Amino acid sequence: MASKSAESRSTGSAGGFVDARTIPPDRPVSGRIGTDQEDQGLGIFVRPKVLDFQARVREKKKVSRRLVLIRTAVVLLVMALIAGLSWLLFLSPVFRLQTDKIDVSGGNAWVSNDRVASIVAHQGDRSLLLVSTDGVEEEISGMAGVTDAKVCKSFPHGLQVTFDAQEPTAVFKDAQDRLTAVDRQGRVLNTVSKPVKGVPVIQVSTVNRAQQDQAVRQTLRILSTMPEAMRHSVTKVTAETQDSITTELDQGNHVIIWGDGSDLKLKQAVVDKIINDPSKIGDKHQLDVSAPLRPIVK
DSSP: HHHHHHHHHHHHTTSSSSGGGOOOOSOOOOHHHHHHHHSOOOOOSSSOOOOOOOHHHHHHHHHHHHHHHHHHHHHHHHHHHHHHOOOOOOOOIGGGGGGGGEEHHHHHHHHOOHHHHHHHGGTSSSSSGGGOHHHHHHHHHHHHEEEEEEEEEEETTEEEEEEEEEEEEEEEOTOOOOOOEEEETTTTTEESSSSOOOEEEESSSSSHHHHOHHHHHHHHHHHHSSSHHHTTEEEEEEEEEETTTEEEHHHEEEEEESSSSSHHHHHHHHHHHHHOHHHHHHTTEEEOOTTTTSSOOO
16 A cells, blocks of 8 residues: 555656555644644634623723723813802902092083093992993983093003083073083083183073973084184074074174074185185175075175
């Protein structure tokens, strides 16, 4: 048999046919399996690794609990920081507005600084960060006799307030001869005991009715747009209707018929040009500019 195997191998090496079934293995199967598994660590005869799934589940739960605790701690820390910062900025005394630190300027005899300060004082005991300067400016500008206001924060506890106070546009004289100074919108400034020099007097039945009367409102509009020198020279105002507003200057030396309150810039320019030019006004005393493009001098 051995001689036949040797002969077959020798025949194959010489180029003849070789039957693979007749080729004996170099090593026994049992030897090769053991050696191959040791060398490669693989094979169908390797015992699989046994996993403890319960242990893996417990490990995952433990990791999940740890992550939850960490995230919860981070959230609580952030919330605490936000709460602390909010208290510091908005509720603590650090930036609280103090009423004695409110500085007001710009007042006159008709709109006092103290009056404006009393309006701003209700903002006291609030954080400056919560005070709206625009809101305070709007509130002050809405006061009678105030034309403009500016508010600036003065950290950590104060406000700087400046405003423009106007002189009275007119004085209402009611049926009981009581005198009330009003601004250009008819809002009451103060009551006065006697006429104010340089401020026109308008005869009215009552102050409340005058504030609603269109003729009076148009009159105030005309007076408020006059140059200061002309307004101070007004000694009498009449307004039977809103289309027949008339002013007397210098005790009747000149009488200006304005008509209504339209085209005031043009009317002012015409009045200024005519009454200040002797060659145009001559010895006449009345000027009608109710139709400003066709003024009438009488």
